[in-house]
Amino acid sequence: MGYPEGYLSERPPWTTLAGIRNALGRRAHAAGRYFAVFLLDAGGLGILWILVSYAYAWYVLHATAYMLVPWWLFAVGVVEGAALWGSFGLSLGQRLLGRELGPAEGREASARVRVRYFLLWHAFVLPGIGFLFDPPLHERLSGLRLRPRRIEGTAPAPWYRTSSGLFVAALLVVTCAAAVGVTISWPALARLFRQAGETADFWRALVSPDTSILLDAGRDMIVTIFMAVLATLFAVVVAVPLSFLAARNLMTGPVGRPVYTILRGAMSIIRSIEPIIWAIIFLVWVTALRSAFAGVLALWVHSIADLVKLYAERLEAIDQGPIEAITATGAGRLSVLRYAIIPQIVNPYISFTLYRWDINIRMATVVGLVGGGGIGQRLINYIWGVQYRQAGTVMILIVILVWAIDYLSARLREKFA
Amino acid sequence: MVCLPMANPYLVVEHLTKVYERGQVLALRDLSFTVDKGEFLVVIGLSGSGKSTLLRCINRLIEPTKGKIWLDGGEVTRLSQARMRRVRRKIGMIFQQFNLVDRSTAIANVLTGRLGYLPGWRALLGWFPEEDREKALASLERVGLRDKAYVRVDQLSGGQRQRVGIARALMQEPELLLADEPVSALDPATSHSIMQYLEQMNKEDGVTVIASLHFLSLARRYGTRIIALKDGQLVFDGSPQAIDNVKFKEIYGEDAEEVEVR
């Protein structure tokens, strides 16, 4: 009683919306697969062509050229090359997408069939008619088909598990992100270039420093350095003990684990709030203290959270061997801490502290911008006051300061590596 | 059927069982054996057979799940942590990976062998008595490293590091020495020199030694007795000569070939 499937359905599938959508979807799918292979091939050949031409032009002809032929010849060459490659060999795109050209049902993939496929390709793919059919017309007529390349007896990996699938996905994401980004920011981007001339006054002022403020600015710079030093020092005092409570390997058991979890959670929340926000919080909190004190507090809080994380992660990575060995000598818990753990962490701790101090110098200037004292506050005051010459001087000083501290801290850290 | 021999053995292990909670590994299954004072006992067995676990159960770096261990007439498995520390200081231990504090000097590492004897506050201040320092130098002298005393151990070779480990154990004036694969990370010639230090401690200082080894040739050469573990069970206990080819295949599996270390 074998009625063909769909025989009893009331309407033919192509008269229903779902049927049309379905048919279109399948067709688009076949075409997409085909074009993905083709684009990869053509792109690969094009890039190769350009690279070779460029190298040839540069080294042999001593000129800068990318194609060495008219652009239409280049296009034809690339397109034909890709078609040939895909018809007669295992092309780049086929390799990447894990597909190959092969007999559709039973027919040989002889050279003759492949030639027919290649010729039909011109007739149906170039005008696009072929893709109104599913499978595409040239595939149907030649009896060849782009089909998954699979090793006998192995299950195919889903696209997100194959390197080519991930590559294409990454490429798409980057392309889309770039496209979206440019589209969104286009007006601003355009203005960035168009209005560049209007900042000429500003730049001119910036490069004609006003040396009369050097003394005052220098004093503020020292304030900034001390803000960073104080914040770092006090943060170390708090962070070192806390780091032991925040190390997963040391905090075990029914009491330890919750302490660890809560502490690490709290620290990551505090750390995720930028120092500049902390500065604003403290400026509001300690009203009328528009001063370096609020800045120090802000840096202090943020440094604690940051250092606890850095320290604790180092503690989690210590070598258990010495702990075992010292315990085996009959030493007590504190001795194990003193002789097996601390020697392993002193240098990394110092190094992290210097690193954080380096960050704090930069942060101290930023915190100053919202009124947290120091050189940053002076800078923002000049900028609001349209005193660009003075602002420029301060900016130069900040660059020198940050550069010097960066260098110094890197050199010091080398010693504690 | 547990019968303690007449002349009380130095170490008695009875029905020792260890289950690692994580992964539910049965690392030791109902192990019973005794060790007399002055013996050089070698533990052999494939990787994962439980040698390290056994040695660490003896000084309770790992808590046994079941079973009892007596050391010198006292039951180790019943002691509190504080008392266990007093017992541990008489048990030296050396390790496959040496387990030294890499950033410290050789002498600093050797001195830690005295920590069990030092009052807590002195230990924290690093205030070792003068005679401990002299003893440390003497220990280093004994393993031929007197001139490396003030070199950081991460600048020493593998063999030299293991000798620092031995010097650290010497500082404890141990009665029992546990050696967990002391020569697995070393070349054959160095292995012999390290084993000879252990043999010397055993013969001259009367230290009872329990060492786990990978190579049967080393076990035969240095051991006075051998026990073999397989999947946490005792499959052999006897003199080194008693391990013939049949026994060997039983311990290491059918396909094993004996490799010599000369």
Ligand SMILES: Nc1ncnc2c1ncn2[C@@H]1O[C@H](COP(=O)(O)OP(=O)(O)OP(=O)(O)O)[C@@H](O)[C@H]1O
């Ligand atoms: N901390 C642990 N947690 C869970 N399982 C463990 C742990 N330590 C060891 N084991 C398991 O217990 C068994 C015995 O390990 P053990 O380290 O005692 O073997 P071994 O004979 O010393 O091996 P090797 O020669 O490789 O050192 C192994 O199966 C191992 O996987």
Ligand SMILES: [Mg+2]
């Ligand atoms: Mg082991």
